[in-house]
Amino acid sequence: MKKYRRIFFLMISFLVLFSTSSKILADDSFSILLEKANRGVVEAQYELGYAYEEGIGVSIDLNKAAYWYEKASEQGNDKAQFNIARMYRSGNGVDKDIQLSIYWYKKAAEQNHPWAQASLGLIYKDGKEVTKNCELALSWLKISSENGFSYAQDILGTMYYKSECVEYDIDKAVGLLKKAAGQGLASAQYNLGQIFQKNNGKYRNLEKAVLLYENAAKQGHPKAEFSLALIYATGNGKNANQKMAFDLFESAALKNHEKAQLMLGLIYLKGYGAELDYEKAFYWLKKAAELDNAQAQYEISVLYSEGKGIHKDNNQAFRWCLRSAENGYAPAQYAIGHMYSTGNGENINYEKSIFWLDKAASQGMIDAQFILGIIFHLGKGVQPDNDKAIYWLEMAEKNGHPDAKEIIISIKDEIR
Numbered sequence: 001m002k003k004y005r006r007i008f009f010l011m012i013s014f015l016v017l018f019s020t021s022s023k024i025l026a027d028d029s030f031s032i033l034l035e036k037a038n039r040g041v042v043e044a045q046y047e048l049g050y051a052y053e054e055g056i057g058v059s060i061d062l063n064k065a066a067y068w069y070e071k072a073s074e075q076g077n078d079k080a081q082f083n084i085a086r087m088y089r090s091g092n093g094v095d096k097d098i099q100l101s102i103y104w105y106k107k108a109a110e111q112n113h114p115w116a117q118a119s120l121g122l123i124y125k126d127g128k129e130v131t132k133n134c135e136l137a138l139s140w141l142k143i144s145s146e147n148g149f150s151y152a153q154d155i156l157g158t159m160y161y162k163s164e165c166v167e168y169d170i171d172k173a174v175g176l177l178k179k180a181a182g183q184g185l186a187s188a189q190y191n192l193g194q195i196f197q198k199n200n201g202k203y204r205n206l207e208k209a210v211l212l213y214e215n216a217a218k219q220g221h222p223k224a225e226f227s228l229a230l231i232y233a234t235g236n237g238k239n240a241n242q243k244m245a246f247d248l249f250e251s252a253a254l255k256n257h258e259k260a261q262l263m264l265g266l267i268y269l270k271g272y273g274a275e276l277d278y279e280k281a282f283y284w285l286k287k288a289a290e291l292d293n294a295q296a297q298y299e300i301s302v303l304y305s306e307g308k309g310i311h312k313d314n315n316q317a318f319r320w321c322l323r324s325a326e327n328g329y330a331p332a333q334y335a336i337g338h339m340y341s342t343g344n345g346e347n348i349n350y351e352k353s354i355f356w357l358d359k360a361a362s363q364g365m366i367d368a369q370f371i372l373g374i375i376f377h378l379g380k381g382v383q384p385d386n387d388k389a390i391y392w393l394e395m396a397e398k399n400g401h402p403d404a405k406e407i408i409i410s411i412k413d414e415i416r
Contacts (some may be wrong), residue, residue, distance in 0.1 A: 030057045037068060045072035046080040053083070053093075062093030073104060081108035082116045089129075098129045109140060114149035117141070121152065125165055134165035145176060153180035154188040161195060170195070174203055181212065189216035190224040197227070206231075217248065225252040226260045233263075233273070242273040253284060261288035262296045269299065278309030289320065297324035298332040325356060333360035334368040341371065341380070350381020361392060369396035370404055377411055386411055 036044035049068035052061045066087050072080035085104035088097045108116035121141035124133040144152035157176030160169045174195060180188030193212035196205045210231060216224030229248035232241040252260035265285035268277045282303050288296035301321035304313045324332035337357035340349045360368035373393035376385045390408055397404035
């Protein structure tokens with residue numbers, strides 16, 4: 001949600017700056033504009049603030065931009081009120097002050113400024129900067145939505161779908177998202193596509209989902225590109241198209257989409273959809289790993305341990321495997337547990353081995369369950385405990401381990 005919020009404000013900042021007419025700048029010299037602003041002409045004050053913020057006809061100066069925005073705001077200019085609210089929120093050109101930011105957002109919102117209304121809604125919904133207030137969040141987002149603001153419709157629709165601050169209502173979610181998607185908003189097209197793809201009820205429609213993803217992907221929306229790539233890669237909803245899948249994975253990966261980077265790395269690692277290339281596999285998997293993708297962290301640990309695509313380095317292999325394990329990836333937890341039990345890459349430490357094997361076994365890793373059973377039976381680093389040994393070995397047998405049954409029988413014979 002933090003990333004979504006950041007993208008939202010970058011986009012609305014862009015829109016508010018570039019949708020504004022610059023008549024005064026076009027018609028008058030900067031000195032005349034300054035003279036009008038000093039005489040109190042509110043539109044000139046706003047335009048001057050805009051000029052200083054964007055560096056139009058003058059060097060960028062955020063302090064002067066804030067000064068003139070505030071002057072225009074005090075005279076009731078809603079665009080200036082919105083912009084000075086942004087600046088107080090971010091601390092650009094002024095000291096950061098969320099209360100002053102909210103004050104000016106409200107002033108603009110009360111004049112029916114849809115971006116200000118949506119901004120207030122997000123502030124109260126997220127509860128990061130002020131105490132969370134779902135009632136106020138819904139109130140402002142609904143007003144902004146009713147004013148036809150696509151971003152507010154997208155946010156509110158997603159809230160109804162995800163039960164955030166409001167009871168789940170799929171009909172309201174779809175209705176709002178359709179309005180926003182119909183205005184060409186890529187994020188709404190993606191979110192509506194998610195409903196059509198994943199909903200098990202009346203809204204499930206994979207063909208519509210694909211169309212929405214395609215429209216959003218044409219605008220460069222990385223999540224839509226990734227979702228569409230998965231559909232092309234598996235053939236769901238359309239005939240399989242590995243070339244299109246690869247291109248979309250690559251496009252999303254270049255936009256720092258961690259799952260796309262993971263998929264691109266795996267494509268190069270396995271040679272599916274592209275020629276096998278360990279160096280490119282390592283490059284993309286490392287990108288995803290640095291974004292804290294647990295599976296990517298595990299995969300590059302394997303590449304380090306085998307010296308594929310990168311020089312062999314057992315220390316790096318252990319470090320990345322441990323990060324993956326700490327992020328909850330079961331194969332990494334098993335690998336770390338196994339390393340500690342054998343001393344491969346680290347000193348033997350049965351206590352740590354049991355800790356990590358237990359985590360992997362609890363996630364259903366069959367080999368972890370089997371080895372944990374053996375450790376408890378033999379008493380490696382712990383007191384022998386045949387009850388625990390049988391428990392884990394029976395779990396392994398249930399999940400299909402071929403050797404577990406024989407050892408269970410052997411242990412039970414010993415007990416008799």
